[in-house]
Amino acid sequence: MSITREFFRHPLLTGAIAPSSPRLAEEMTAGLGLERAARVAELGPGTGVFTEAVLALLRPEARLTAYEINPRFAVSLRARFPQVDVVTGSAEHLAPDDVDVVVSGLPWTAMTAGRQQRILDAIVAALAPNGRFTTFAYAHAAWTPPARRFAASLRSRFAVVERTPVVWGNLPPAFVYRAALPVAVGRARRGQPAAAPA
Numbered sequence: 001m002s003i004t005r006e007f008f009r010h011p012l013l014t015g016a017i018a019p020s021s022p023r024l025a026e027e028m029t030a031g032l033g034l035e036r037a038a039r040v041a042e043l044g045p046g047t048g049v050f051t052e053a054v055l056a057l058l059r060p061e062a063r064l065t066a067y068e069i070n071p072r073f074a075v076s077l078r079a080r081f082p083q084v085d086v087v088t089g090s091a092e093h094l095a096p097d098d099v100d101v102v103v104s105g106l107p108w109t110a111m112t113a114g115r116q117q118r119i120l121d122a123i124v125a126a127l128a129p130n131g132r133f134t135t136f137a138y139a140h141a142a143w144t145p146p147a148r149r150f151a152a153s154l155r156s157r158f159a160v161v162e163r164t165p166v167v168w169g170n171l172p173p174a175f176v177y178r179a180a181l182p183v184a185v186g187r188a189r190r191g192q193p194a195a196a197p198a
Contacts, residue, residue, distance in 0.1 A: 019046065020105065023169040024136060025053035027176045028103060032132045034058055037100035041126060042066040043091040043119070044106040048077055051084060054103055067091045091119045098128040104135035109146040116150055124157050124182040133158065133179040139166045140173070157183050 020028075028050055034040065034057040045051045045066045054064060065085040068074040074088040087093070091106060092115070102123050108116060123133055141147050155161050159181035166175045 020049045020136070020174075021167070021170040022049070022053075024167045024174055024176070025049050027164055027167055028134050028136060029053045029057055031178060032101050032103075032134060034101055037062055039097060039099045040064045040101045040103065041094060041097075041099045043094065043102065043104040043123075044068065045077055045086075046070075046073055046105055048080055050103055050105055051077065051081055055081065055083070067094060092122055094119075094122040094126045096125045098131075099126045100128055100131055102127060102131070102133045104133070106135065108135070108137065108150045109141050109144060111146070113146075113149060116146070116153060120153055120157055127182045129182070130180075131182055133182070134176060136174045136176045138172045138174050142175075151177075154179055159183065 034054060037058065038061075040054060040058065040062060042051055042054060042064065043066075045068050051064070051066060058064060063085070064083070065087060066077060066081075067087045067089060068077060069088070069090050071088055074086050077084065078086045091104070094102075104123075106119065111119075127133065137147055137150070142151075154177060158179035161177060161179045164176040164178070166173050
């Protein structure tokens with residue numbers, strides 16, 4: 001399965017012209033506590049570069065659910081990773097499940113503002129109170145309005161957001177966002193009271 005072929009076939013669904021590098025996968029999965037996680041969700045796994053890195057850190061009894069909108073990638077992922085629960089569909093349908101970690105390879109800058117917000121809301125609602133979220137962005141696009149909007153939305157939904165140095169050994173070069181402590185607004189939709197602002 002070629003991510004380049006799928007990019008030219010469905011550029012808005014795929015979002016990347018080349019698979020992420022092992023170096024970016026290492027940065028994406030570092031410092032998240034995956035070794036202790038019980039439930040993990042991956043959004044937009046594509047060809048499975050991050051999936052493989054996540055599985056290498058998870059305990060055998062941990063549960064990994066991957067949401068992939070491209071049916072070709074979904075079929076390939078099921079064959080390659082039978083231990084992963086692969087859901088064919090949008091990340092907007094991420095189920096609230098007290099997930100410990102959400103790992104995202106989604107093309108945020110290719111989305112409309114509305115879709116960005118809906119997926120981020122779904123992530124916050126799905127995460128446990130001490131949950132962590134990681135995603136990446138291409139360095140060359142960081143100044144664009146969609147990228148700036150995404151960064152602001154991320155900071156409004158998490159108490160802690162950090163950005164790594166650029167991973168130059170990726171095509172294109174990229175950096176990673178790591179976010180922790182989702183704000184209570186997402187969990188309030190599950191019947192839990194929202195925390196008062198600090």
